[in-house]
Amino acid sequence: MAAGEPEDSGGYCFRFLPQKTFRCLSAPETASRLRQWSMLGRVAAQAFGFDQTFQAHRRDDFLTAFFKDPNVIPNLKLLSDSSGQWITLGAEVKKIEATNVPCTQLSMSFFNRLYDEDIVRANGHIIKCLDSFCDSFPISDELRKVLLVEDSEKYEVFSQPDREEFLFCLFKHLCLGGALCQYEDVLHPYLETTKLLYKDLVSVRKNPQTKKIQITSSVFKVMAYDSNGVCYPSTKSHEQTFSYFIVDPIKRHVHVLYHCYGVGEMS
Structure with a gap:
């Protein structure tokens, strides 16, 4: 094992990218809408980099490595069920469940x-x-x-x-x-907020052969379990509590979009 490589990493190492901002979520107009929709302060987007070629068929290895990585554990944000405050992962993840989410729409x-x-x-x-x-x-x-x-x-x-x-x-x-x-x-x-968020999270490029724009990102809906059960995105299940991982295999970035259902910031 290489020096500094996390145990059971499957070979992947990650780094937190705090300088990567998601303009959509920080724009005043979006913040105003999220406040109205009771999501402000309960939704977050973060970016992480990784060091090796992403292979879709090794999705579970990739995500397991992510949750075990020492650069992820102290930085991956979630809302505490008990305090309602933002915390970081902390828990030792034993298992992950991921669902492939099709991402083909360009308009x-x-x-x-x-x-x-x-x-x-x-x-x-x-x-x-x-x-x-x-x-x-x-x-x-x-x-x-x-x-x-x-x-x-x-x-x-x-x-x-x-x-x-x-x-x-x-x-x-x-x-x-x-x-x-x-x-x-x-x-x-x-529609406008969906479009801005989608553009912020999903990567596209022009196919050199066909000259057509194509999406390069892979998207997964992710849950993680510790020894007590589901620990991420929340111990409480709700249709509006989610975490999507959007993987850009070319830039080697992972964008994490997180929301925990509850009462958002009012003012």
Whole structure:
């Protein structure tokens, strides 16, 4: 084993990149929206570098090495379930679970069907509906019905493969928000914030042969377990508590997008 290489690393070493900022999350307009959606102070993006070629078929080795790395453990942020304060990983991770998240969309035209199917009016206003609940989420408009209510007539506007796309996942998370989310009446803030976040997190390049833009990032939704059970992103499970790892194999960077469901900052 090379000097300084963490035990059981699978050969990967990581370094924290605190100088990498995610402009989308720090922009005043985004912060204002996240406050309204009860996500401000509960969402974070961080960047880490790694030292070897990323191989998708070795995903689990890569992620296991990440959680065991001495440069990750004191820097990877999460919210404490007990205090509600930001802490770092600390726990000894015994196991990881990762789900591949497709990331193929290059255009926000993916969401044009919301206009075509009378979920959103031509002027951008989201069409209202009778109030109901789905799980813990209030449903007061057609957009939330499309996102959540599987037996609603327009649910199939987005196919199952569409719903698995990283772009859709980001959009849905922003629309559903935190515990005291004040929903938008118009679509634009959701689309604009989704676009900015996606551009900040996902890497693209022009294919030298075809000259077409292609996405180079691989995306995974990640959970980690210690000896007591799930320790990351939270010991409490919720649809709006998540951690996505976006791996850029060319720059050898990992972007971590984290959110823990709860009551966001009010002021």
